[in-house]
Amino acid sequence: MDTLIQHFADTIRAATEKRRPLRIRGGGSKDFYGNAAAGEDFDVTGHRGIIDYEPTELVITARAGTPLAEIEAAMRGHGQMLGFEPPHFGGSATLGGCIAAGLSGPRRAAAGAARDFVLGLRMLDGRGTDLRFGGQVMKNVAGYDVSRLMTGSLGTLGVILEVSLKALPLPQAELTLSCELPRSEAVELMNAWAGQPLPVTATCHVEKRLYVRLSGAESAVRAAAKKIGGEEVPNAAEFWSGVRDHRDLFFSGDGPVWRLSLASTAPELGLAGHQMVEWGGALRWLKTDADAGSVRKVAREAGGHATLFRRGGQTAGAFHPLPEPLMRLHRRVKQAMDPAGVFNPGRLYPDF
Amino acid sequence: MPVDLERQRAVCAALRAFMPARNVLFEREDVTPYECDGLSAYRQPPMVVALPENESQVCEILETCHAMRVPVVARGAGTGLSGGALPLGNGVLLSLAKLKNILAIDAPARTARVQPGVRNLAISEAAAPHGLYYAPDPSSQIACSIGGNVAENSGGVHCLKYGLTVHNILKLRVATIEGEIVELGGGGLDAAGYDLMALLTGSEGLLGVVTEITVKLLPRPECAQVVLAAFDDVGAAGEAVANVIAAGIIPAGMEMMDQPATLAVEPFVNAGYPTDAAGILLCESDGTREEVADEIARIEKIMQDSGAHLVRVSRDEAERLKFWAGRKAAFPAVGRLSPDYYCMDGTIPRRRLAEVLRGIAAMEKNYGLRCANVFHAGDGNLHPLILYDANDPGQLQRAELFGAEILKLCIDVGGTITGEHGVGVEKIDSMCVQFGAAELEALHALKRAFDEHELLNPGKAVPTLHRCAEFGRMHVHSGAEKFPELPRF
């Protein structure tokens, strides 16, 4: 074990002994996300660097503190990318934070989520034990899938040290089209496209306009564009990264922003406010002053859940409350990985 | 182990309180059909077989077994290849076979909600009128159940592009050992809290019993074509696989067969495989017509540049299916060569392929057994088929040792002991080689988070440290490596 990891482990053991919580932190780009965690800052950015990148194996392994931008640049150099198009929310984003938050960007509906690309990881649990799960190969069913469990657990189960991710080739060609369309018709169209063999890799409806991105072989993109119609969007890459990182005008202001993850065919929400639709209809961003209870009721009835993504003065918990039997399992899983409850207490749910 | 008759009577009586007597089996001749799964070298009749007809009976069975501290083994179609559904002589075998309804197909949302006993292929058949299908396609798809697929995180020849089971499910209803239902995942693409759906997937029935699955459906690709390429050297074939990936292509499927495999298959199905080649590759492209035409031309050129001495592109759908028929018949074809065969399932980094195949060839000599290799080359998942004769004393044991040595080699080159068939009882000792004591302890802690008394499929998938310590000693005898990091009991 190298000295930095040894130091991490010692810190965890000391914290466990004294029951003094730690607030695990990478670049701090997602400090806003989730509930406020108690504890002393535990900085992991020193543990950085790409460990292994084998483009023909479609696998990259890097330390958790590696800036996401560094990883993406290295991959671009070999004509590859992270398929889930991770949001950065600022230049300081690290790989560890990206996986711990488990957020995915515009390509999610077409290519998969952060957890779908995680092949394995190395971590320290609440006893400071150095553990490795999964690996660097595409298919692996030996042992429970702890790597995917860690993805999106917001640092409440352990300190991620290294992650192996599946890479995807960059598409040969990419094109974004747009047209003016009311939201409900746009959602219908998104679902209709997803039911056909079309190379759609992102959709977005905002400010009365529908945007659709096509990616793949040049010929396929051209043929699909002809079928779909609309105007070509210049600077499309900028548009999508604005959606991904919430730099788009839609997100301006400082009121609450809700993230509703629903069945893609869910009908209009019936809540006042502004909306942006992504992921073929399965993700709806909502700026509203409605109370948390009403937003969550709407989300639940549409088969999904609502996250208070930007607090904007709201006092509700960030994440959708869980039914008791499920919450009980959560507490037990937390207890198994972090028995003294030292990692990010309260960040996910107030109970742990 | 003789059946504890008193216990058996008590369990049957408790189950009959809420289930019809015809669905509670205990007579020897009634339970014998459940004594093994697809790994028939291991057999054990269960004490009792319970055949629930709905989810609430599943919950009641679990609640009852929990209260009586009776171990429970879930069973789907019993096609598993690692003994995951092997019963326990003092336990209940919980068959999900009667839960076989497709509950809903939502064509606009592209989802199907199904019970766990539904056959994998039945989902695609039901979705076909809508132009949709369920992507993961294990070779056993006409028989295996979707519940079993979730429990094993099964893959198929198309999973390089379309993912494994875990990538294609949206929601699970799971009965806990206490008999409570939890819903994991949801109607959207993610859910609040921990990703317990991912944790349950591939957990081999040790964490909960899956009672309902909502799967993602995909639009049928407009067309598909396959390239057949033959090589004089398996190393060159492996190189060709890397070159396809390096060119930025993710084929819909990329399979390799070595000469012993093609020699077995060709007389059986006449797939048109050149039997003089050291190895052949099948590389499929699917998508829109334009995409496929483009990609196939590029793949053809890469194969030629990589030294293939023969490259053929399927001219029509019939020929495409013929090329695949050989691959799909590989197991039964190899089965004709020998009274028995033992199918292994390691995954390796693709670049180590030639080396691993050479290693396996050397082991063939050492163990005096033949081995044919079928390989999901695209994602590095190897299926060596070890030929043996169970009637010849000692051959099964030799085959198992041969298999374990292949798995050790997979680990040594940076791979894993199972890509898709699971650990079950079969690879439990190899888990001691792949994982350290700390990881195994963490896995046991997770198990207890779901199942405090370890009643769900106990003894499978994750070995006890005690077992690893004994296995370690065993291997010291044969000169293999020890496990210094393990505590000895």
Ligand SMILES: Cc1cc2nc3c(=O)[nH]c(=O)nc-3n(C[C@H](O)[C@H](O)[C@H](O)COP(=O)(O)OP(=O)(O)OC[C@H]3O[C@@H](n4cnc5c(N)ncnc54)[C@H](O)[C@@H]3O)c2cc1C
């Ligand atoms: C000829 C042949 C070809 C095969 N090809 C492939 C292949 O290409 N890819 C592949 O991945 N596999 C393959 N397999 C392996 C096997 O078909 C898969 O593992 C399959 O998913 C098992 O499904 P099953 O319904 O038969 O499960 P079973 O064998 O009945 O059970 C498997 C495991 O799942 C558990 N289980 C079953 N149902 C449930 C449930 N509802 N809830 C919780 N746990 C449950 C059992 O306890 C057991 O541990 C093949 C098998 C054969 C015989």
